[in-house]
Amino acid sequence: MLEQIDFTSLKEILSAAKDLLLIAVAVVTSIVSIKSYKNARLALAQPLRTEVVKRQVDLLTELLDITSSDKLKFMTMLDFSNIFNLNMKICLEEVGCTVEMSNDSGKKSSSAFKIVAEDHEPLEQYYFDNLKSESRASFQERRRFAATEGSFKVQLIHLTEQHVSLIRKLDSISNSPYLPLEIKSELDKLLETINYNLEKPMKEKLEESVCLMMSGAFDQSRFSFTDQYNEFNHGAIDFSPHSNELIRKVREVLKVDEKW
Numbered sequence: 001m002l003e004q005i006d007f008t009s010l011k012e013i014l015s016a017a018k019d020l021l022l023i024a025v026a027v028v029t030s031i032v033s034i035k036s037y038k039n040a041r042l043a044l045a046q047p048l049r050t051e052v053v054k055r056q057v058d059l060l061t062e063l064l065d066i067t068s069s070d071k072l073k074f075m076t077m078l079d080f081s082n083i084f085n086l087n088m089k090i091c092l093e094e095v096g097c098t099v100e101m102s103n104d105s106g107k108k109s110s111s112a113f114k115i116v117a118e119d120h121e122p123l124e125q126y127y128f129d130n131l132k133s134e135s136r137a138s139f140q141e142r143r144r145f146a147a148t149e150g151s152f153k154v155q156l157i158h159l160t161e162q163h164v165s166l167i168r169k170l171d172s173i174s175n176s177p178y179l180p181l182e183i184k185s186e187l188d189k190l191l192e193t194i195n196y197n198l199e200k201p202m203k204e205k206l207e208e209s210v211c212l213m214m215s216g217a218f219d220q221s222r223f224s225f226t227d228q229y230n231e232f233n234h235g236a237i238d239f240s241p242h243s244n245e246l247i248r249k250v251r252e253v254l255k256v257d258e259k260w
Contacts, residue, residue, distance in 0.1 A: 055178040079163040084229045091210045095144040112164045114157040116203045147214035186246040193239040205232035
């Protein structure tokens, strides 16, 4: 005699299997949809990311080309020696000394200078070139007296075209929105050190040198631009730690030292 089949239990089993199948289909469909969405986003973002990477590589390559020179070569690029000689010449002319300089001493940028005067000082140096003969003589007399008293003050640091061109290039790289922040931080430290050396050690050495030149006990024939510049260079803040760290980080980002 055949056993009676429980159709109710069979229906429940089939219904449960159907529900599980629908759930499985829904899960698979969701996974496929999410994966397709992510792939679509990546596909859309890839051209933009490629362009960003290209611009970053161009920036970092240019920065590495500029800063990877040794310290002496980078100092030459900054043109500190010609900036010092140029300002030394201008300061000595202000106290009435005529100074001859070689033609390769650096070309003064007609519009670029740094104001380094104290807040309370009237900015006389700015107008010196435009003074009439009588006013110029009076100005030189005041400046000469200040130098002999040891109170000569430099108010402007005139810059050379070579220096201005390099700093503008570095500033442009630093201000680029594509430059990685860790690189920008190191580059800004380097620029700050360069700026400080012009505003503090160079200013002070120029003032000291003019006062030395005008002191009665000093033999003016022994005055040497080179010696004065070397003393400034010795007292200036060394920017090598910042430039070396900058180079290291740029090489790291560009994977220069990795095997391909």
